[in-house]
Amino acid sequence: MPWGQVSPSVYETGRVVSLAPWLTGHERRIAFLLDTQRTDGGWGLPHDGYALVPTLSATEALLSVLVRAESPDEEEPAQPQPAEDVADAAARGLSRLRELLTGGTWASPPGAAAQPDMPAIELIVPSLVERINRHLGDLGTAALPRDGLPLPASMDGTRLALVRDLLRSGARPPKKLMHALEIGGAAAHGFAGTGPESTGAIGASPAATAAWLGDRAPADPSTPARWYLETVAAMHDGVVPVAYPLTVFERGWVLSWLSRAGISVPVPPEVVLSLTAPLRAEGTATAAGLPADADTTAGTLYALALLGAPHPPDPLWNYETSTHFCTWKGEDGFSTTTNAHVLEAFGEFLATGAAARGGDRDVRRYEATIEKVGGWLLEQQRDDGAWTDRWHASPYYATASCALALERFGGAGRGADAAGRARAWILRTQRPDGSWGRWDGTAEETAYAVQTLLLTGRPPEPEAVRAAARGRDALLRGLSMPDGAHPPLWHDKDLYHPSAIVRAAILAGLHLIETAGTHENKE
Incomplete structure (x- = not known):
């Protein structure tokens, strides 16, 4: 699956139901x-x-179905x-x-509650509340409330109004905004400041693409944007x-998960090419339609170094701030895991010896960058030894990312000490069944915990080896589960589950347990 393996999205599917009812698979999405x-x-x-964003999207989508049924348009395709x-x-x-909205996390003023830090949430929530309230005013059924x-x-809709004004003005907004173009309302339809990428997508998003096309089948039946949506829907049985x-x-x-764990895998040359070809002076993006970002760039550079094809990490300096590295320019907040991956990209490139070709000046600059990022990551560690991050719901992902980077490149003293505190936190938080997890034990979070225990503190401490072995059954259960059974933990407009990435993390954990020789082979 060259476009990747990722779980269906309630948010994105709801947006396609509402914004593109003409698309093949409409009833399946409902x-x-x-x-x-x-x-x-x-x-x-x-x-x-x-739950807020997916519930808003799904509810608005279902209300849009009811509105269309009450006021059918002869020019529109027949609705179920x-x-x-x-x-x-x-x-x-x-x-x-x-x-x-009236109690708990979202009813609290800004800063008073730990609200999920999801991309564009300050735009998405007001736009969906607005649409829902409009539908409630339009519907004639007495079964639904009118208020x-x-x-x-924490939101008043001010930023949404500013963004819509920007779109209506014809100005070219930041590229990252195209990923959530659906918040633009009428201004998103046919927005001249963007167009289909090589994949046919607008902003690498089905919702953004649907908003750009509009709620009628496009007049040009061959437009790549339409066939991007048809392709994505066909790949996932209608949902997106x-x-x-x-x-x-x-x-x-x-590639990083597998290689770092010591799993020997043949890597076809075209896979290496697919990582090197998109690299530009500004870095690389997750996909066409998204801006280049420091996280994807750092992960790509680290993987290339592990594969014996090191590439200078200089594009990452585009994202350097006075204290740390931002994920993209103009980022609100910061990401610990992005900085951990930046640390690994610089550190691994220096470790390959390839930096010496640029002379002492380059080497010194790389070393100074490693020192700076490592010091900043140390400051972000919580008192309990863990880290958290804006790109993942679980502290086990953030802790694995930061501890592994600091253990290798954070200095023999400070980095090793921070990794030791992370291991102590993981040992304290193991569940009775041997798994780890923020809310419930999961195979994914267990994989991150096992990697932290066995890839830091080399050689691993006996207590860490025993704890990792107790997590083996949770990892094996995870491999046997269908992708849809795994809870989505990665942040985008709603939570998602990148299936291949998580399977690689689980395999890495199992391999580390096997090579540590902590149990008898039961197979």
């Missing part, structure tokens, strides 16, 4: 939304505010007649949204993922 609704009326993970279960699901979604939803205490394709991101991470 059924997906009905099938994935939880008993509490919400969608997505029910923890810590993560909404069954009672569509109206019932929408009503339950509205009830859950009122609970989310609209409130905005969260978020952030697609993710070719470069997936390959860099898979």
Whole structure:
């Protein structure tokens, strides 16, 4: 699957239902939304505010189906007649949204609660609340409430209004905004500041592409944007993922997980080519339609160094700030894992000896960068020994990323000490069944915990080896589970599960346990 393996997205599928009802598989997408609704009326993970965005999207999509059924347009393709279960699901979604928006995480003022740091959330939430409230005013059914939803205490819609003004002005907005073009409303339809990429996508997003095409089948039946949507929907039985394709991101991470764990895998030359070809002076992007970013660039460079094809990490200096490296220019906040990957990219390139070809001046600059990033990461470690990050819901991913980078390139004293504190936190948080996880034990988070235990503190401490061995069954269960059974933990517009990346992490954990010789072979 050269475009990558990633779970279906409730948010993105809901946007396609609402914005492109003409697209093949419309009824299948509606059924997906009905099938994935939880008993509490919400969608997505029910923890810590993560349900808000998918529940808004799914509820708005179902309301759009009801609105179209009440006011059919002869020029539109015929819509499926909404069954009672569509109206019932929408009503339950509205009830859950009122609970989310008036109590708990999202009702708190900014800074008072740990709200999920999801891309474009400050634009997505007001845009969906606006659409839902408009639908409630348009619908004639008495089964649904007439009073609209409130905005969260942390959002007032000001930024959304500014972005829409920018789109209407015809100015060219930051490229990263194209990933969430669907928030633009009418200004997104046919927006002249963008166009289909080589994949046919707008912003590497089905939702953004649907918004750009509009709610009628395109007049040009051959437009690549239409066939991007048809292709993605066909790949996933009608439903669609978020952030697609993710070719470069997936390959860099898979190769890094496997190689770092010592798994010997033959790497076809075309895979190496697929990592080197997109590299530019500004770095590389996850996919066409997204801006280059420091995280994907660093992961790609690190993988190339491990594969014996080191490339100078100089593009990463585009993202250097006075204290750390940003994921992209103008980033709000910061990412610990991006900086961990930057540290590995510079450190591994220096370790290959290839830096010497540029002379002492380059070597000194690389060494200074390593010192700077390592020092910043040390400052971000929590008192309990863990790290957290904006690109993943689990501290086990962030902790593995930071501890492994610091153990290798953070200095024999400070880096090793930080990794030791991370191992102590992981040992304290292992579950009785041997797994690890933020909310429940998962194979993915267990894989990150095992890697931290066995790839730092070389040779691994006996206690760490025994704890890793207790996680083996959780890893094996994870390999046997269908992709859809894994909880999505990676941040985009909603949470997603990059299947190949997670499988590689699980395999890496199992290989490390096997090579540590901590159990009898049961196979």
